[in-house]
Amino acid sequence: xxxxxxxxxxxxxxxxxxxxxxxxxxxxxxxxxxxxxxxxxxxxxxxxxxxxxxxxxxxxxxxxxxxxxxxxxxxxxxxxxxxxxxxxxxxxxxxxxxxxxxxxxxxxxxxxxxxxxxxxxxxxxxxxxxxxxxxxxxxxxxxxxxxxxxxxxxxxxxxxxxxxxxxxxxxxxxxxxxxxxxxxxxxxxxxxxxxxxxxxxxxxxxxxxxxxxxxxxxxxxxxxxxxxxxxxxxxxxxxxxxxxxxxxxxxxxxxxxxxxxxxxxxxxxxxxxxxxxxxxxxxxxxxxxxxxxxxxx
Numbered sequence: 001x002x003x004x005x006x007x008x009x010x011x012x013x014x015x016x017x018x019x020x021x022x023x024x025x026x027x028x029x030x031x032x033x034x035x036x037x038x039x040x041x042x043x044x045x046x047x048x049x050x051x052x053x054x055x056x057x058x059x060x061x062x063x064x065x066x067x068x069x070x071x072x073x074x075x076x077x078x079x080x081x082x083x084x085x086x087x088x089x090x091x092x093x094x095x096x097x098x099x100x101x102x103x104x105x106x107x108x109x110x111x112x113x114x115x116x117x118x119x120x121x122x123x124x125x126x127x128x129x130x131x132x133x134x135x136x137x138x139x140x141x142x143x144x145x146x147x148x149x150x151x152x153x154x155x156x157x158x159x160x161x162x163x164x165x166x167x168x169x170x171x172x173x174x175x176x177x178x179x180x181x182x183x184x185x186x187x188x189x190x191x192x193x194x195x196x197x198x199x200x201x202x203x204x205x206x207x208x209x210x211x212x213x214x215x216x217x218x219x220x221x222x223x224x225x226x227x228x229x230x231x232x233x234x235x236x237x238x239x240x241x242x243x244x245x246x247x248x249x250x251x252x253x254x255x256x257x258x259x260x261x262x263x264x265x266x267x268x269x270x271x272x273x274x275x276x277x278x279x280x281x282x283x284x285x286x287x288x289x290x291x292x293x294x295x296x297x
Contacts, residue, residue: 005064006046007031010107011155014173015045021063030068030076032110039111041068041076072110079108082115082138089137090117093130101125104147105155114141120152150175153199160197160205167204178202182210185217187239209242216241220260226268229258235270 005025006015018033025031029044068076086106094101105118115138127144134142147155154168168175183195183206197203217239221227225236229248237255238247245259 004048004061005031005044006048007033007042007064008045009033009035009040009042011105016042017048017061019061019063023064023067025064025067030073032065032068032072034062034065038109038113039065041072041110075110079110079112082108086115086117086134086138089134090119090130093133097129099125099127099130101127102152104152108140112140114143116143116145118145118147118151118155120149121146149199150201153197158198160203161194162205166198172204175204176207178204178206182206186210186213186241213241216244216260220246221265222269224269226266226270228264228266229256229262231256231258 003020004017005020006017008015016033016035018031023031025044025047027044027047030041031044032039032041034040083106086108087103090103090106094103099121101119101121103117103119107116107118109115115134117134124146131142131144150168153166154172157169158166160166164170178201180190180202183190183202186206186209188195188206195203195206220239220241221236223236223238226233227236227246227248231248232250234248234250234256236246237249239245240247240257243257243259244261245257246263247255248258248263249255
């Protein structure tokens with residue numbers, strides 16, 4: 001039965017899907033593929049044994065050329081040695097021309113048609129002379145790509161504030177836009193140290209539960225709204241969107257977490273006795289300007 005395999009061609013690269021063309025493959029196998037008119041070697045990271053629809057329905061699906069041989073793997077090792085040499089040569093030339101560039105990764109294509117250098121820099125740099133010298137030294141087509149700090153984190157990797165491997169390193173394939181509004185809507189503390197990743201930008205995980213929060217907050221009553229519950233009347237004092245519940249404050253100042261589906265909303269609005277709302281707002285103004293600089297829209 002026809003199936004698809006997912007292949008990555010460099011560390012932290014995106015997954016591309018291929019038709020195995022009848023070749024028996026397992027996760028971890030090295031394969032030779034044709035991609036963007038370049039012959040490349042990659043690693044199988046996923047296997048879709050029974051596609052939901054015929055493989056012919058997928059567009060731009062190329063076939064695996066072959067499973068990597070011992071000779072192919074020896075070429076891969078030689079290319080890795082050239083990549084290590086590329087690191088040394090690049091840093092020498094950056095120092096020679098006085099350019100503030102941080103080299104993050106070097107990749108040589110399997111067929112040696114191109115050698116790509118990924119670097120970061122605080123501003124745009126003129127690297128034409130470096131390209132000329134690298135091309136003359138390695139006798140190969142050279143390309144320099146300036147990447148952002150998020151891409152650097154994806155390539156280098158590390159541990160996030162949660163103690164787990166970075167999401168961008170372990171499973172994220174594309175970066176989505178993250179904004180400070182996502183943190184506000186989830187009632188998170190607007191403290192840069194708490195909601196920024198090691199790349200210095202807003203954490204990607206702010207996006208994961210945002211849709212659930214937004215969907216709940218669109219239907220939840222505003223703070224101070226009087227609601228009827230089986231425990232009596234009370235006012236909305238807070239929210240727990242993931243549990244689809246609201247915190248209700250009663251006249252006794254006791255608070256209970258009650259599912260939104262179990263309350264009846266009235267048109268009455270009162271001033272809360274507790275200072276919960278005020279406490280949540282204190283200190284936000286002082287950090288908001290700083291966080292807006294990290295807002296990625």
